[in-house]
Each structure stands twice: as C-alpha cells, then as structure tokens.
Amino acid sequence: MLTYRLTSRDLADVRFAVSPVAEMVLSFRALRDPGRFPLQLGWVRAVQPYVADLDWDVLRWLVNDTMGSPDFLTPRPTSPLTQLADELELIASVSKDTFARQLIAVNGELPEGLTIDKVVAALTEYWQAVMAPYWSRMRTLLSADISYRGHILTQQGTGAMLNGLGPAISYADGLLRVDRVADPSRTEDIDGRGLVLQPTLFGPHAVIPFDPGADPLLGYPPRGQAHLWSVVEPPSQQDLAQLIGTPRARILELLTYPRTTTDLAGELKVTPSAVSQHLQLLRRTGLVEPQRTGKQVLYRPTELAALLTGTDVD
Known part of the structure; x- marks a missing residue:
C-alpha cells in the first residue's frame, strides 16, 4: 500500500x-x-x-x-x-x-x-x-x-x-x-x-x-x-446522417482541416448563415470547436466527432 x-x-x-x-x-x-x-x-x-x-x-x-x-x-x-x-x-x-x-x-x-x-x-x-x-x-x-x-x-x-x-x-x-x-x-x-x-x-x-x-x-x-471496444467499426455516413442530420454530417465530412463558415458555405452551395446555424448546433453538442486565426474563425472537429466518424484529430 x-x-x-x-x-x-x-x-x-x-x-x-x-x-x-x-x-x-x-x-x-x-x-x-x-x-x-x-x-x-x-x-x-x-x-x-x-x-x-x-x-x-x-x-x-x-x-x-x-x-x-x-x-x-x-x-x-x-x-x-x-x-x-x-x-x-x-x-x-x-x-x-x-x-x-x-x-x-x-x-x-x-x-x-x-x-x-x-x-x-x-x-x-x-x-x-x-x-x-x-x-x-x-x-x-x-x-x-x-x-x-x-x-x-x-x-x-x-x-x-x-x-x-x-x-x-x-x-x-x-x-x-x-x-x-x-x-x-x-x-x-x-x-x-x-x-x-x-x-x-x-x-x-x-x-x-x-x-x-x-x-x-x-x-x-x-x-x-x-x-470502449464495443463498437469495432465506425458508423457509415448514412448512419451518421440519420443520427445528426445530413447537412451536419456533410459538414463534419468536410472538416478534414480547419475551415471557415464562408468556405464551407461555398463548398455546400448554401448561405453562410445556414452553415453558421449548423455549426453552432455542432459546437453546442461538442462535435466542433472554433479557433481564431487573425480575424478569421476556423472550425475543426473535436475528439468526440473523431470517435463518431472514425477519423483522427490532429
């Protein structure tokens, strides 16, 4: 002892x-x-x-x-x-x-x-x-x-x-x-x-x-x-979309590196305000986090998001 x-x-x-x-x-x-x-x-x-x-x-x-x-x-x-x-x-x-x-x-x-x-x-x-x-x-x-x-x-x-x-x-x-x-x-x-x-x-x-x-x-x-090891394979994109919604699942898929709201909006061909609403919900639920670089705010997935998507977070 x-x-x-x-x-x-x-x-x-x-x-x-x-x-x-x-x-x-x-x-x-x-x-x-x-x-x-x-x-x-x-x-x-x-x-x-x-x-x-x-x-x-x-x-x-x-x-x-x-x-x-x-x-x-x-x-x-x-x-x-x-x-x-x-x-x-x-x-x-x-x-x-x-x-x-x-x-x-x-x-x-x-x-x-x-x-x-x-x-x-x-x-x-x-x-x-x-x-x-x-x-x-x-x-x-x-x-x-x-x-x-x-x-x-x-x-x-x-x-x-x-x-x-x-x-x-x-x-x-x-x-x-x-x-x-x-x-x-x-x-x-x-x-x-x-x-x-x-x-x-x-x-x-x-x-x-x-x-x-x-x-x-x-x-x-x-x-x-x-x-901890009960889920061997990560969920598919379809599974993830059913869980959090297709637009938010698509945003997580695109966040392979930190990106701005405007950048994501251009990729998704929607308005920045629509993306911002999704990002705020993802942030409140612990799936993305903001980081400020100069005047820009970039978003990146959290460890919880990485666990859901089966990807790594740097």
Missing part, C-alpha cells in the same frame, strides 16, 4: 492530466498478460497482427515481471492536453545516470547496448503501429472521465472525488491510501509538490511511481471502459 499525506493546501492543488506516453508504456502490461486486462481485450486482439514486428529486444526491458516500469518512461504530465512529442523529448533528455539507475532498479541489470535513443525509437515505432490508430477513442474516454471527476469535485468536494476513483483508492482525514500497489508499503508526504491524478486504461487497479519519493502521481481506472 502507498499512503499519501495531504495538507489542506495539497488538497487544493490536486490536478488532472492525460499522458499519451504513459498509456503507451502501461499498455505493455496488457500485451504481456492479457488475462489481467479483460476490458482491453478488444484492443489486444486488434493489434496482434502488428505486435511480433516490434522491437522487443528493447521493449521487453521496459516492463518487468511484476509490471513495474522505470519512471523516466512516464514523466509526470502537467495537463489533460499533454502531447506525445513533448513527452518523448523529455524521455530523450534523461541523464545517463537516471537511465541506468532506474533500469537496474526495475530489471536487476542494465542490458548491454541499450541506449535512450534505441528506447525512443522503439517507443515511436510502437506508438505508430498499435496506439495511434486507437488513440482518439482512448483519449476521448480519458478526457470524459476527467470532466466527470471535475464535476464531482466542484459539487461534492475533493474528498468525495478521491473516494470515487476506484476500489483500491480511499481517502479520509488527510490520508490517501492506494492498495494493491507498493510492496513493502510506504507513506509519503505531498509536501506542496502537487498531486497529479491520471486516468489510465492499463492500471488495472491503480498506478504509482516506481521510485519512492518521486513526484506524487496516481493513475486510476476511468469510467466507461467496458464499452
């Missing part, structure tokens, strides 16, 4: 984040022991044709038999909008001493010839092969969970939110207890460093830093995982 001690100041500084690289590294667990991750079997089955071609001479050293990974592979994220490229840069810049020390702590040895450049290259290949095609769907679920937890926090308080994170996590009287994670058990003070809460699909119960004393981080299981 890991116990975090939080002061009232620490409770006010709890924040949420999503980490693409952490999801990637933690997903090794599901490939290594699928039986522990029944809710992710849809993903495990889908990626099987690509797994054998990955660089397991490197990847096998990044998670041990007890599902531990070196902390340099999962830098503490700072935002729900964390980008993979930024995290890979942090990994690439890790010192040789930290690289060696943490790999030895996890594996009991430092593999001969293993370098940080080889690790970053193997992770990049892994991401493109088995994570990138499914990341929009994963990220949508993780982001939705953060929104839900934020609602609980504002309506019921930090304690209620922490107690709802999962069966292995409990909070009372300034102590946040995380079961089924640390052996031997340990207690650590947050001590003004901030606690980052990170939903992860590959817990399965909770995730904590490998190194004692590392910056406080708690990965927890998000809601809705049971249905």
